[in-house]
Amino acid sequence: MEDEPEATPPESGFTLRKIDRAKSHPSSKPPTPAQRVERLPPGQHLTTKWPVLDLGVEPAIRHEDWALSIEGCSQGRVNLAWHAFLDLPQTDMRSDIHCVTAWSRYDNEWQGVATTTLLAAFPPLSDRTHVVLGSSDGYTTNLTLPDFAHHQAMLAHSWAGDLLTREHGGPVRAVVPHLYLWKSAKWLRSIRYVTEDEPGYWETRGYHNRGDPWAEERYR
Ligand SMILES: Nc1nc2c(c(=O)[nH]1)N[C@H]1C(S)=C(S)[C@@H](COP(=O)(O)O)O[C@H]1N2
Numbered sequence: 001m002e003d004e005p006e007a008t009p010p011e012s013g014f015t016l017r018k019i020d021r022a023k024s025h026p027s028s029k030p031p032t033p034a035q036r037v038e039r040l041p042p043g044q045h046l047t048t049k050w051p052v053l054d055l056g057v058e059p060a061i062r063h064e065d066w067a068l069s070i071e072g073c074s075q076g077r078v079n080l081a082w083h084a085f086l087d088l089p090q091t092d093m094r095s096d097i098h099c100v101t102a103w104s105r106y107d108n109e110w111q112g113v114a115t116t117t118l119l120a121a122f123p124p125l126s127d128r129t130h131v132v133l134g135s136s137d138g139y140t141t142n143l144t145l146p147d148f149a150h151h152q153a154m155l156a157h158s159w160a161g162d163l164l165t166r167e168h169g170g171p172v173r174a175v176v177p178h179l180y181l182w183k184s185a186k187w188l189r190s191i192r193y194v195t196e197d198e199p200g201y202w203e204t205r206g207y208h209n210r211g212d213p214w215a216e217e218r219y220r
């Protein structure tokens, strides 16, 4: 056995073609303006863990005991039990989440009911402009009707194929990924379609009323 390192073989037609392709490949050129579009909102850093943030009260709710109250819809007031909720058309969605405390997490896979599905099944009365989400821990958060109806917004019961854990808001939580995560109410128990804006828990404690991460709407 020789101890000499192997000599690099001479270029062949094959390696020359690969070298040409490498030189002309788009990723070796500076990004075009469209490619420069950022996925991470300003001031955020990426995490692969999923931190738990809440008021410290984590209600334990059995799925068979869970129900969602919907107020201000054309049916009046509706109480939707777990099985009735599962009977609504189900949606899988993948979204990035952005917490105001500056972590973001990409590619969360949610299963549940899209808010557009809920809005179609239980349409708000025509004078309703805002939505207030209420949770079993006493938490509330407010949204405009268009933000609630965003194409990525949903009421999720599962994450990555498993039922949501209690700490992340199971049985059902809101997921409104185009806004900071405090808008995504965990342990969701009521949805009120209302006629004027009603700032919620954090919105009355110094947080921004809307919370668009791309505009860094963190605080008032
Ligand atoms: N019911 C309820 N929902 C809540 C909260 C809360 O305290 N109670 N905290 C909000 C905040 S500030 C954040 S950042 C996210 C955190 O969700 P996670 O614990 O699943 O990461 O939940 C939001 N939804």
Ligand SMILES: [Mo]
Binding pocket: 053, 099, 100, 101, 181, 182
């Ligand atoms: Mo938060």
